[in-house]
Amino acid sequence: MLAGKRILLIFGGGIAAFKSLDLIRRLRDRGAAVVPVLTRAAEEFVTPLSASALSAQKVYRDLFDLTDEAEMGHIELSRAADLVVVAPCTADLMAKMAGGHANDLATTVLMATDKRVLIAPAMNVRMWQHPATQRNLAALRGDGILTVGPDEGAMACGEFGPGRMAEVPEIVAAAQAALMDGPLKGRHVVVTSGPTHEPIDPVRYIANRSSGAQGTAVARALAALGARVTFVTGPAEVPPPEGVAVIRVETARQMLDAVRAALPADAAVFAAAVADWRMAEDQPQKIKKTAGALPVLEFAENPDILASVAQMGSGRPGLVVGFAAETEAVRNNAAAKRARKGCDWIVANDVSPETGIMGGTENAVTLITDAGAEDWPRMGKGDVANRLAARIAEALG
Ligand code: C5P
Numbered sequence: 001m002l003a004g005k006r007i008l009l010i011f012g013g014g015i016a017a018f019k020s021l022d023l024i025r026r027l028r029d030r031g032a033a034v035v036p037v038l039t040r041a042a043e044e045f046v047t048p049l050s051a052s053a054l055s056a057q058k059v060y061r062d063l064f065d066l067t068d069e070a071e072m073g074h075i076e077l078s079r080a081a082d083l084v085v086v087a088p089c090t091a092d093l094m095a096k097m098a099g100g101h102a103n104d105l106a107t108t109v110l111m112a113t114d115k116r117v118l119i120a121p122a123m124n125v126r127m128w129q130h131p132a133t134q135r136n137l138a139a140l141r142g143d144g145i146l147t148v149g150p151d152e153g154a155m156a157c158g159e160f161g162p163g164r165m166a167e168v169p170e171i172v173a174a175a176q177a178a179l180m181d182g183p184l185k186g187r188h189v190v191v192t193s194g195p196t197h198e199p200i201d202p203v204r205y206i207a208n209r210s211s212g213a214q215g216t217a218v219a220r221a222l223a224a225l226g227a228r229v230t231f232v233t234g235p236a237e238v239p240p241p242e243g244v245a246v247i248r249v250e251t252a253r254q255m256l257d258a259v260r261a262a263l264p265a266d267a268a269v270f271a272a273a274v275a276d277w278r279m280a281e282d283q284p285q286k287i288k289k290t291a292g293a294l295p296v297l298e299f300a301e302n303p304d305i306l307a308s309v310a311q312m313g314s315g316r317p318g319l320v321v322g323f324a325a326e327t328e329a330v331r332n333n334a335a336a337k338r339a340r341k342g343c344d345w346i347v348a349n350d351v352s353p354e355t356g357i358m359g360g361t362e363n364a365v366t367l368i369t370d371a372g373a374e375d376w377p378r379m380g381k382g383d384v385a386n387r388l389a390a391r392i393a394e395a396l397g
Contacts, residue, residue: 001030001031001176002027002030002031002032002175002176002179003030003031003032004031005031005032005033005082005083005179006032006033006035006080006081006082007027007032007033007034007035007081007082007083007084007085007175008035008037008077008078008080008081008083008084008085008109008113009023009024009027009034009035009036009037009055009085009087010036010037010038010039010084010085010086010087010089010093010106010109010110011036011037011038011039011042011045011046011051011087011088012039012041012042012086012087012088012089012090012092012093012106012122013039013040013041013042013043013044013045013090013092014041014042014045014088014090014122014123014165015045015088015122015156016087016088016120016122016156016164016165017042017045017046017088018045018046019087019088019165019167019168020046020087020088021046021050021051021054022168023085023087023168023171023172024036024051024054024055025054026168026169026172027172027175028054028055028056030172030176032175033057034055034057035055035057035058035060035077035081036048036051036052036055036057036059036060037059037060037061037077037105037106037109038051038059038060038061038106039093039104039105039106040061040104041090041092043061048061060077060105061105062105063104063105063108074105074108074109074112075112077109078108078109078110078112078113078114078115079112079113079114079115081113081115082115082179083115083116083117083118083175083178083179084109084110084113084115084116084117084118085117085118085119085120085171085175086106086110086117086118086119086120087119087120087122087165087171088120088121088122088123088165089119089120089121089122090121090122090123091121091123091127091128091130091132091133091136093106093107093119094119094121094133094136094137094140095132095133095136097110097119097136097140097145098135098136098139098140098143099136116144116146116178116179116243117145117146118145118146118147118148118171118174118175118178119140119145119146119147119148120147120148120149120150120165120166120171120174121137121147121149121150121163121165122149122150122163122164122165123150123163124155124157124159124163125155125159125160125161125162125163126159127163128150128161128162128163129161129162141240141242141246142240142245142246142248143245143246144228144229144243144244144245144246146174146178146242146243147242148166148170148171148174149164149165149166149170149171150162150163150164150165150166151164151165151166151167151170152164178243180226181226182224182225182226182227182393183225183226183393183394184222184225184226184227184389184392184393184396185226185227186226186228187226187227187228187266187267187396188227188228188229188230188264188265188266189222189227189228189229189230189265189266189267189268189269189392190229190230190232190259190262190263190265190267190268190269190317191215191218191219191222191229191230191231191232191244191268191269191270191271192215192232192233192255192259192268192269192270192271192272192274192305193212193214193215193216193218193219193231193232193233193234193236193240193271193272194210194211194212194215194233194234194235194236194238194272194273195207195208195209195210195212195234195235195236195272195273195274195275196234196249196250196251196252196255196272196273196274196275196302197234197235197250197251197275198251198252198275198277198278198279198302199250199251199278199279199282199283200279200283200287200297201283201285201286201287202283202284202285202286203286204286204287206275206277206278207235207275208273208275209273209358209359210234210236210272210273211236211237211238211359212233212234212236212237212238213237213238213359213361213381214271214323214363214381214384214385215231215233215236215269215271215272216231216233216236216238216239216240216241217381217382217384217385218269218271218385218388218389219231219240219241219244220241220244220382220385221382221385221386221388221389222269222389222392223241223243223244224386224389225389225390225393227389228245229243229244229245230244230245230247230262230265231244231245231246231247232247232249232255232258232259232262232272233246233247233248233249233272234249234250234255234272234273234274235248235250247262251275251278251302252274252275252278252302252303252305253278253302253303255272255274255305256303256305256308259305259309260309263309263315263317264315264317265317266317266318266319266396267317267318267319267320267321267392267395267396268309268317268319268320268321269321269388269392270305270306270309270320270321270322270323270343271323272305273325274302274304274305275302276301276302277299277300277301277302278299278300278302279297279298279299279300280298280299280300281298304341306320306322306341306343307340307341307342307343310322310341310342310343310344311341311342318396319344319345319392319395319396320342320343320344320345321343321344321345321346321347321388321392322337322338322341322343322345322346322347323346323347323348323349324337324338324346324347324348324349325349325351325358326348326349326350326351327350327351327352328352330348330349330350330366331348331366331368331373333348334346334348334366334368334373335368335373338368344369344370345367345368345369346367346368347365347366347367347368347384347388348365348366348367348368349363349364349365349366350364361380361381362378362379362380362381363378363379363380363381363384364376364377364378364379365384367388367391
């Protein structure tokens, strides 16, 4: 099942490192080639000799090993793999990864790689629950790093709780899932999602009721087909999916900047409910309540992110998909919107209150393309996303 795959297995310095020797065997049983990288601390728990014997590979340990650099530099080492697995991933390694450190071979490889990275955290329960570790975990997930475990149970240190490294079969399954060759492998897709918040003054803002559910489902479905997804999200209720790079923004203008910075992309899906207007002037102080006088808010138009990307000359993604939430004449309005904005496809839906779609779990959409309009039956937002992701994969060939 993993035949022909090359996995770079980084051992962090923790007692669970002994389990990773077994992980080498289990991955090899499934046909993968496993190249071990040991940190200095890992060598306190397992020997390079055992890692080398079990993997039947040279073990990499030192960034400044000139022989290694002559044979295979650290950049090449990180790129030659199909997947990088860090097991056990200690609190210290997580902190270094989250902070972008590159002061030994393992951290340098992790910074240099262009492949997916899967970490299996392992540490004492208090270290796992420490706000610093949880902050680092959130940052790593936001960078698109995949995680497996930790499990809950009795630990080597005598305490009980979450922090124990995931069992080897769990890590193998996660590695297999991360290596799945979907039809969108090697493709980059940008997805916008959620509402935007436009400040009125430092304490008040304009918002809308978008939960981010549909955009999140689209990003998850695209990632499941193997795409590298950059997920640009406003302040949404629904948490972002795992395994995608998350860029958090507040305003429409920040969203546009983040989308531009994420390009080039093979496709872009604009599922965000972007505020149409913002305040004409920045208001650095809280607007005071004055007796007998109501404030007058002056608006300016926000940039249309979909239209500006759809109408860009060079660097335009090959496929640009917009959403259209309508309450009447759905097909006609959406078709007109597609033409006006210059996007390739519009996913139109009826958000009249009686449909229960806005904020609900289901959606009934019409896909409008060059070929005409296609009504899809009412289905879960996850199913709409899967179907749309499959169509995108088909269109990108
Ligand atoms: O014009 P309307 O808001 O109905 O268009 C909806 C589509 O346009 C959605 O795909 C939405 O994400 C996108 N949009 C945008 N920037 C805006 C307004 C809408 O990208 N300022």
